[in-house]
Amino acid sequence: xxxxxxxxxxxxxxxxxxxxxxxxxxxxxxxxxxxxxxxxxxxxxxxxxxxxxxxxxxxxxxxxxxxxxxxxxxxxxxxxxxxxxxxxxxxxxxxxxxxxxxxxxxxxxxxxxxxxxxxxxxxxxxxxxxxxxxxxxxxxxxxxxxxxxxxxxxxxxxxxxxxxxxxxxxxxxxxxxxxxxxxxxxxxxxxxxxxx
Numbered sequence: 001x002x003x004x005x006x007x008x009x010x011x012x013x014x015x016x017x018x019x020x021x022x023x024x025x026x027x028x029x030x031x032x033x034x035x036x037x038x039x040x041x042x043x044x045x046x047x048x049x050x051x052x053x054x055x056x057x058x059x060x061x062x063x064x065x066x067x068x069x070x071x072x073x074x075x076x077x078x079x080x081x082x083x084x085x086x087x088x089x090x091x092x093x094x095x096x097x098x099x100x101x102x103x104x105x106x107x108x109x110x111x112x113x114x115x116x117x118x119x120x121x122x123x124x125x126x127x128x129x130x131x132x133x134x135x136x137x138x139x140x141x142x143x144x145x146x147x148x149x150x151x152x153x154x155x156x157x158x159x160x161x162x163x164x165x166x167x168x169x170x171x172x173x174x175x176x177x178x179x180x181x182x183x184x185x186x187x188x189x190x191x192x193x194x195x196x
Contacts, residue, residue, distance in 0.1 A: 022090050024089075039079070040086065043075045043082070053068070070155050070157060074165075085169045085171075088175075088176035117184040118181055120180075121177040125174050128167070131163070131167035135164055138158065139158075139163075
């Protein structure tokens with residue numbers, strides 16, 4: 001499933017289920033995986049702290065935590081989209097690929113897998129373009145002049161901070177889906193390599 005299939009570590013789980021996890025090899029992979037890890041961990045912790053504080057304030061102290069929903073949404077977007085980028089890197093993104101499970105190894109199976117990776121890459125590329133447009137809209141405003149930037153209601157946080165997470169996550173997904181497509185193409189046309 002990845003371009004560098006020789007760098008996949010097999011992990012045996014207690015119930016004898018075996019999964020494969022791709023390890024970062026290149027400098028770009030190491031930087032992005034470290035970034036994903038730091039962002040996902042810190043956003044998870046911040047979400048736990050904010051939601052716990054809001055719950056304690058509401059039900060124990062009978063008070064409201066002003067505008068906490070805005071922070072929760074921003075942190076959740078960063079968590080979700082950086083997690084999606086990591087899932088695309090590791091090859092653990094959600095998919096319903098029955099072809100690999102039920103078809104015998106053949107040229108037709110390799111073609112269907114290659115076709116699936118092409119469609120996945122193209123759709124992700126389209127959404128990456130939309131993510132870029134969304135980010136630019138948030139960064140420059142509706143007129144493109146930097147005036148009247150979209151902001152949250154309570155804290156007036158610029159929404160480009162959320163849109164940046166969407167764009168970066170989709171960009172990472174596009175990159176790793178492209179590598180997966182190249183690996184599937186090599187397997188289809190060279191009848192070698194491993195994309196599983």
